[in-house]
Amino acid sequence: MQRRIYDEDHEAFRDVVKEFLRRYATNERAEQWNRDGEIDRQTILAAGEQGIIGLSVPEQFGGAGMIGDYRFRAVVNEETIRAGLGSLAGTFGVHEDLAVPYLVHFGTEEQQQKWLPKMASGEALGALAMTEPGAGSDLRGATTTAKKVDGGYLVNGAKTFISNGKTADVVVTFVKTGEGNRAGDFSLVVIEHGMEGFEHGKKLDKMGFHGQDTAELSFSDVFVPEANLLGGREGLGFVQLMQNLPLERLSIGVCAAAAAQAGFEWTLEYTSNRTAFGQAVADFQNSRFRLADMATTVEAMWAYVDQAMDLYSRGELTADDAAKLKFWCTEREWEVLDAGVQLHGGYGYITEYPITRAFLDARVHRIYGGSNEVMREIVARAVTGRK
Ligand SMILES: Cc1cc2nc3c(=O)[nH]c(=O)nc-3n(C[C@H](O)[C@H](O)[C@H](O)COP(=O)(O)OP(=O)(O)OC[C@H]3O[C@@H](n4cnc5c(N)ncnc54)[C@H](O)[C@@H]3O)c2cc1C
Structure with missing residues (x-):
């Protein structure tokens, strides 16, 4: 049955994706990703340069401005998976569909300016950290806390099963800013690679997606500036x-x-x-x-x-x-x-x-x-x- 969802722009973009995969996702590279358990940064940067990622980042921040039109992302998924590169599709997917949209939809002007250009270019890879060792489906059981201190928050706790967790530069993290477990007690904060007290635990050894990193994260008195509270207001996480x-x-x-x-x-x-x-x-x-x-x-x-x-x-x-x-x-x-x-x-x-x-x-x-x-x-x- 003929699919009618794509027009010539999507088909032209499909050719760009195929060419990108032909050049940058060779068998040798894919084998290396599987051995390393992660996609190398050069490939992510090349994807940024060729416009394979950053699709939903607004044009003023260096992206393609396609938020709301998933068809270009679908073309990337189709071609990457058809090439047998599930881990690459997964890495792009977490960045594009799980991390970038939070900044596009809810980020303050300052947050967007700080991270979106780098997320479009591949200089900064994104992840979304919700799941904890004791709370997956039931997110209200999350216990990673962000306690208000002068100028920001001190974050303590642990996350697990975080896709792109080790390689990400920007981790949109679900934390408890309130005392209870009502929806308004939770917020999202952006935790950055290199912040003191933020450690990547071991990369998890998985059944599949061997070339994509999935990691444990730990936060020990991580100082997160107030400017990293997503949307600038507490209690909006849920x-x-x-x-x-x-x-x-x-x-x-x-x-x-x-x-x-x-x-x-x-x-x-x-x-x-x-x-x-x-x-x-x-x-x-x-x-x-x-x-x-x-x-x-x-x-x-x-x-x-x-x-x-x-x-x-x-x-x-x-x-x-x-x-x-x-x-x-x-x-x-x-x-x-x-x-x-x-x-x-x-x-x-x-x-x-x-x-x-x-x-x-x-x-x-x-x-x-x-x-x-x-x-x-x-x-x-x-x-x-x-x-
Ligand atoms: C490879 C991989 C990548 C992941 N990437 C991410 C990521 O990037 N970011 C992130 O935050 N998380 C990530 N996760 C976590 C994933 O979203 C959770 O594993 C998932 O939501 C289930 O949570 P859990 O493992 O705690 O299982 P549990 O919640 O403990 O569930 C155990 C079982 O109970 C069932 N169950 C739970 N509640 C109910 C209910 N109300 N009714 C009926 N059955 C129920 C579940 O369906 C499941 O079968 C990833 C997980 C894996 C394995």
Whole structure:
């Protein structure tokens, strides 16, 4: 089914992304990222220079000014994932969809001027730190505190599972500025690499996304100047998160569809070339039916994702729309990639193959960005009207 969401500007941009990947994301580099557990800064800087990142940063701060139009970001996700580079897509995604938008939407003029130009150029990489060792789904259980002191805050506590956590320069961090655990007791502050008392713990050894760093962070009497309180007012943390989480979930939905699409293409190619019992694996009736199912599921995913991108661009994608999209797409992604692994036979278990890496990467899509159980809770609340 023909997708109608893109126009010639998006297709021209697709060529730019492909060229960027051809030049900067060679197999040798990707292997190095996997060994290092992070994307090197040169690649991030090159992405800034080529306009692959900074898409939603306003033009006056050196970006492309595309906030609200997710289609250019979707093109980056599609092409990067199709190239088998989930970790690069993930690193860009956290920077672009989880960190930059907080500064674009809620940053004061001074905060925007300080960080956005560097975030557009790749000089500063972003992360979003909400999750703590004792509080993930239930963010009201967060215990990282920011106590008011002269000229700023002293931050104490720990975060875990933070994507880009080790390599980020700018960490939008969810902290408790109040005494209780009501929404108004939490705020977002920007914690910068190099601030005294801010340490990166170990990089976590994960099932997938081996080239993207995911780290523990610790804060021990970190002095954060008042100027780093996002939006300049205390107590807005929850409201700010709630406003941006639909974008994070849309972004995961797009990546899920892109991975399913790529998984289908890799599987079609593999089964067309692999023979068993004197014929191509693709010609067994079972393979034909599985490929037909995969292709149809991928098209349904795109139809849903494209509709969500359109609503997002109109400012009409609701929190429950985004929750539905996130859980439904990531579960379809899992089914499609699992079928792809199966049709690759033993090679589907060998991580040299892109289908295997995509399958391992995909597992976390059902866990992060709000687990799929929490997504169903949001949807259930909306459709039943019951808490
Ligand atoms: C690779 C990776 C990258 C990540 N990146 C980031 C990041 O950049 N920034 C960040 O802040 N966090 C990040 N996370 C954290 C992620 O968002 C959390 O792991 C996730 O929200 C779940 O929280 P938890 O691990 O504490 O699990 P828990 O909240 O302890 O959940 C455990 C289980 O209980 C279920 N559950 C919880 N509440 C309910 C409920 N109300 N109803 C039904 N079931 C429920 C969950 O669905 C899950 O199955 C990342 C995690 C991983 C693994």
